Amino acid sequence: MKRIIGLFCFLLSGASVSGQSNAISITGTSWSASAPTLTEAGNNYSSNVTSASNQTLVTVSSTAFLGLLLSWKVMVTKQDVSWNSNLTVWIRKTGDGTSLLGSITPSGTSSYIQLSTTQQELFRGTNVLTSLNRNNVPIQYEIRGLSVTIPAANYSANVIYTLIDL
Amino acid sequence: MRAFYTLYFMIMLVGSVMAQTTASASISFNLPSVGLLDLEPNNSAITLAMQSPTEAGRALTVPSSNNTKWLNVTSSVAVGVTRKITAQISSGTLPAGLNLLLTVSAYSGSGSGTFGTAGSNLSLTTSAQNVVTGIGGAYTGNGANNGYNLTYSLQISNYGQLKHDASTSLTITYTLTDN
Numbered sequence: 001m002k003r004i005i006g007l008f009c010f011l012l013s014g015a016s017v018s019g020q021s022n023a024i025s026i027t028g029t030s031w032s033a034s035a036p037t038l039t040e041a042g043n044n045y046s047s048n049v050t051s052a053s054n055q056t057l058v059t060v061s062s063t064a065f066l067g068l069l070l071s072w073k074v075m076v077t078k079q080d081v082s083w084n085s086n087l088t089v090w091i092r093k094t095g096d097g098t099s100l101l102g103s104i105t106p107s108g109t110s111s112y113i114q115l116s117t118t119q120q121e122l123f124r125g126t127n128v129l130t131s132l133n134r135n136n137v138p139i140q141y142e143i144r145g146l147s148v149t150i151p152a153a154n155y156s157a158n159v160i161y162t163l164i165d166l
Numbered sequence: 167m168r169a170f171y172t173l174y175f176m177i178m179l180v181g182s183v184m185a186q187t188t189a190s191a192s193i194s195f196n197l198p199s200v201g202l203l204d205l206e207p208n209n210s211a212i213t214l215a216m217q218s219p220t221e222a223g224r225a226l227t228v229p230s231s232n233n234t235k236w237l238n239v240t241s242s243v244a245v246g247v248t249r250k251i252t253a254q255i256s257s258g259t260l261p262a263g264l265n266l267l268l269t270v271s272a273y274s275g276s277g278s279g280t281f282g283t284a285g286s287n288l289s290l291t292t293s294a295q296n297v298v299t300g301i302g303g304a305y306t307g308n309g310a311n312n313g314y315n316l317t318y319s320l321q322i323s324n325y326g327q328l329k330h331d332a333s334t335s336l337t338i339t340y341t342l343t344d345n
Contacts, residue, residue, distance in 0.1 A: 026189040034196040041202035042238030042277065042308035049195070056191050079190075089193060143195055148242035149279040149303040152199040161189045 022072045022127065023063050024163035028056040028139075035146055045146035053094040054138035060163060062127040071166035073124035074137075078115035081156040089115045089157065090142040093123050097137035101128035104137070112142060119162060200242035201249065203342040205235055207310040211335070214266075214320050216328075226328070231319035237270070237298075237340060238313045240305045241279070248282070248345045249301040251314075252294035258336035263327030265289045266336065267319045270297045275312030279304025284314055289321075290338060299345070 033049045062070045078089055090112040096104050104125035113120055125134050141159070212234060217227035241249050253268060260266055268288045273281035280302030288295050298314060306313035322328065 023187045024189050026191060029189075029191045030194070031191065032194040032196075035198060038200055038202060038240055040238075040308055041204040041240050042206070042275075042306045042312055043240055044277070044305040058189075081192075087195065141193060143193075146197070147278075147303075148200055148240055148305050150197055150242075151245045151303065152197050152242045153244060155195045155197065157193050159191045159193060161191070163187045163189075 021062060021070050021165045022163055023061045024074065024161055025059050025061065026056050026161060027059075027136075028054070031055050031141060033143065038148070044148055047146075049143040049146065051141040053140045054136075055141055056139040056159075057097070057136040058093075058139060058161060059097070059136060060125065060127065060134040062129075062133060070127040071124070072127070073164050073166060074122045075119040075162040075164060076113075076115060076122045077117060077119045077160045077162070079117070079158040079160055081158060082153070083155050083157045084150050084153075086145050086147065086150050087155060088144045089159070090144060091115055091122065091159065092140055092142075093137055094140050095138045097135050099125075099127065099134045100132045102126055102132060102134055104134060115159060122161075124166070197242065199244060199247075200240055201342050202238075202240040203251065203340060204238050205340070206238050206308070206313070207234075207236075209235075212318065214318060215333075216264075216320065216322075225325075226322065228320055228322065231317050233315055233317040234310075235316040235318075236310050236313045237316060238306050238308055239301065239342065241301050241342070242303050243344075247302075248280075248299070249342055250282070250296050250345050251298040251301070252341045252343065253288070253290060253297045254294040254339055254341075255290050255292050256337045256339035258334050260290075260336065261332040261334055262329065263322060263324040265321040265323045267321050268297065268338075269317040269319075271315040271317070273306060273314060276307035277305045277312060281306070294341065297340070301342075 031051050092110045092112045094109045096107055212232045214229045268290050269286040270284040272284050281304050282298050282300030284298045
């Protein structure tokens with residue numbers, strides 16, 4: 001009986017031989033955007049620049065050798081390459097992707113959060129059973145703070161997705 | 167069984183240290199150089215007419231100045247770049263004996279940015295003259311009462327050259343360019 005309980009706990013833990021229960025991968029790894037065209041002298045930009053609602057798709061794969069409940073969370077942070085601090089980047093999930101049996105929180109479209117150099121939780125979930133992944137969670141970006149008073153230039157930054165097993 | 171639990175907890179410990187992976191997406195964003203300039207509330211003609219004296223021996227009456235026009239600007243520039251506005255008579259000939267003076271006010275309005283320095287009492291000619299210099303990234307706000315107020319006035323430079331009924335139409339062209 002002890003052996004059965006021990007094996008069950010082992011399966012629940014989702015621990016793997018390598019020590020990594022889940023892995024993250026994304027598609028849509030590049031978003032290029034430009035400020036809208038101004039046509040009237042005297043005006044400043046009045047709108048934000050928003051990506052497609054599924055600009056990036058995040059998949060969390062369970063790689064555990066054995067596992068029943070594999071909980072994880074996805075953290076995001078911004079790494080500036082060449083950026084102006086008056087431009088802010090916001091991110092949100094716009095759907096749940098697909099999964100058999102698993103859960104994801106928050107569900108549906110989440111509120112935007114402003115990316116910074118500090119890790120913030122974007123969403124979390126649980127995969128039930130190894131190989132039942134959370135697939136293609138759609139991610140949307142938005143750039144705010146546009147102004148002609150910001151130097152004209154090409155700006156670039158990286159969004160780092162970090163998966164943490166729970 | 168003890169060995170099994172030991173192995174289990176060792177795996178869990180390793181897992182807690184190594185259990186994260188990362189993926190990266192890049193964002194590229196272009197803020198273009200922008201230069202827009204227009205006249206507000208419109209570019210309709212204004213009239214400055216000298217008035218004849220009603221009493222012998224008196225001088226002509228110089229008309230009141232006109233300050234109904236405004237320059238609106240939107241300017242987005244790269245680091246280290248500034249812009250200027252020039253003005254010139256681009257068509258028509260000023261009647262002999264008269265100067266057309268232009269004063270450009272310092273910026274006022276609902277905009278923001280680096281508005282530069284405006285000039286005053288410039289005698290307009292067919293050559294481009296700087297009327298505002300040192301404009302950086304800026305927007306003046308749209309419409310009248312935003313931007314640089316333009317004041318036109320006439321000045322008699324030589325009475326002897328004045329001719330009766332020598333009216334003419336002039337076009338003043340304003341240009342926003344990089345310094």
